[in-house]
Amino acid sequence: MQIAKVRGTVVSTHKDSSLKGVKFLLLQFLDEEGRLLPEYEVAADNVGAGVDEWVLVSRGSAARQVSGSEQRPLDAAVVAIIDTVSVGNRSLYSKKDEYR
Amino acid sequence: MQIAKVRGTVVSTHKDSSLKGVKFLLLQFLDEEGRLLPEYEVAADNVGAGVDEWVLVSRGSAARQVSGSEQRPLDAAVVAIIDTVSVGNRSLYSKKDEYR
Amino acid sequence: MQIAKVRGTVVSTHKDSSLKGVKFLLLQFLDEEGRLLPEYEVAADNVGAGVDEWVLVSRGSAARQVSGSEQRPLDAAVVAIIDTVSVGNRSLYSKKDEYR
Amino acid sequence: MQIAKVRGTVVSTHKDSSLKGVKFLLLQFLDEEGRLLPEYEVAADNVGAGVDEWVLVSRGSAARQVSGSEQRPLDAAVVAIIDTVSVGNRSLYSKKDEYR
Amino acid sequence: MQIAKVRGTVVSTHKDSSLKGVKFLLLQFLDEEGRLLPEYEVAADNVGAGVDEWVLVSRGSAARQVSGSEQRPLDAAVVAIIDTVSVGNRSLYSKKDEYR
Known part of the structure; x- marks a missing residue:
């Protein structure tokens, strides 16, 4: 999985x-220091993630291993909202700190 | 999924x-600011997209999760025509504005 | 799918x-202007493509969606010989013009 | 598979x-000389790997070929802790040497 | 498939x-002129390839289309030892010449 930040939404009626009822989030990938990369992914939201939250995104056939999406033409899905990222003993990210 | 712009078509009789009856669109990917990238994909069209429209393209086995394409050797498909892309509160793209 | 040009062949007895009886073509990818890129793929040939022809190559599990290849360890296959590539109203490639 | 070094952990409650009970490791990829690359992957841990160990990571649908993970939306898994990496007659890495 | 050169081995007991009994080879990719690239893959060996041989490597789910590996968490496998690579009428590689 990759770590990404929720930046916005993509809407399509046609x-x-x-894909009816699927919410598409615009995600921007983060590097190993938590900086925004110039790469994005549009992913189905399975967990109710909001703008600026850090999430885990699964790509490929993994995106269809979510209840109800087995036969949808999806290649990316948000599968978790991240609480903390730790590198060794160091905290790289803590959702609690960001939102208090 | 990636955001791409329809640029043209690819035709093959042999x-x-x-793959008989499948329409192949030449798509060019867009970056997170909506600028054309030097990367393209030829994708099966499932939604009747036209030149210059912004679309969502699914790649890999997702391209075969479309009714009738389950056993076609496809690795990319247009799965949605985009109405709007929003980053935070800012509108990055609106089909209505482009076409009025 | 990607657009590639047939450059040669790869032969293996062991x-x-x-994979017995599978013909392996050496393909070189083309960019969105039809120029050769420094990237290649060895792909199973399903359509009888010849050197210098432009073809569509499918990668990943799509390569096994071809009759007879369902259980072969292939991750790339030539699935079409290209007749024309058009960008907007402009013709980027026409097989007829190349070979007359 | 790619060779990676375990750098830390990612925790998510939502x-x-x-994915309940799955341990997520933050891995950083190594190049062919064993140097850290600026690329990472968050992978499910199947083998009890610890920080600084070298591991093999499988990506894509391979990550779900692990007992119990068949239907989890995972696209990366640690599948082995590496003992040694040899290039020709030269030893590139030996876990025994690192940890004595 | 990609063309790669066998460089060494990776050993894991844990x-x-x-994956018990699977032999892992360290492969280094070659470019379209046969030069070593700074990219490698660790792949299961299905054909008894030896150091310095040129091989075809299949990645993704293709790596599990080998008898006995259907349910192993593998994303890369050596599927052929290359005899010759030809570009047009030119020979890029011939195993016979390398080993006589």
Whole structure:
């Protein structure tokens, strides 16, 4: 999985019929120091993530291992909202600190 | 999924027999600011997208999660025509504005 | 799918037994202007493509969606010989013009 | 598979319900000389790997070929802790030497 | 598939139990002129390849289309030892010449 930050949303009314009701988030990837990279992914949201939250995104066939999405033409999904990222003993990110 | 712009078409008469009737679009990827990237993909069109429209493209096995394409040797498909892309409170793209 | 040009062949006698009789083509990818890129792929040929022809190559599990290859350890296959590539109203490539 | 070094952990309480109990490791990839690359992956740990160990990471659908993970939305998993890496007759890495 | 050169081996005793008995080769990719690239892959060996041989490596789910590996968490496998690579009428590589 990759670590990404929720930046926004993508809306489409004219789409594959199986995608009705799927919420598309615009994610921007973060590097190993938590800096924004010039790479993004549009992913189905399975966990109710909000703008600026750090999330884990699964790509490829993993995106369809989510209840209800087995037969949707999805190649990326948000599968977790991140609480903390630690490198060795050092805290790289803590959601609690960001939002208090 | 990635955001791409429809640029043109690819036509082939001599192809795997399962691909008869599939329309191939030439897509060019866009970066997170909506600028054209020097990367493209040829994707099966499932939604009737036209030149210059912004679309969502799914790659890998997701491209075969479309009714009728389950057993076609496809690794990319247009799965949605984009109405709007928003980053935070800012609108990055609105189809309505482009086409009025 | 990506657009590639057939450059040559790869021959192997000592290989996974399921690959007997598979013809391997050496493909070089083309950019969105039709120029050769420094990237190649060795792909199973399903359509009888010849040197210098432009083809569509599918990668990943798509390469096994071809009759007879369902259980071969292939991750790339030539699935179509390209007749024309058009960008907007402009013709980028026409096989007829190349070969007359 | 790629060779990576375990750098830390990622913790999430709000996630796809199938991911309960999965331990997420933050891995950093190594190049062919064993130097850290600026690329990472968050992977499910199947083997009890610890910080600084060298591991093999499998990506894509391979990550779900682990007992119990068949239907989890995972696209990366640690599948082995590396003892030795040899290039020709030269030893590039030996866990025994690192930890004595 | 990609063309790679066998450079060495990776040994692991502590690994997913399904991987017992699998031999892991360290492969380094070659460019379209046969030069070593700074990219490698650790792949399961299915064909008994030796150091310095040129091989075809399949990645992704293709690596599990080998008898006995269907349920192993592998994302790369050596599927063929290369005899010759030809570009047009030119020979880029011939195993016979290398080893006589």
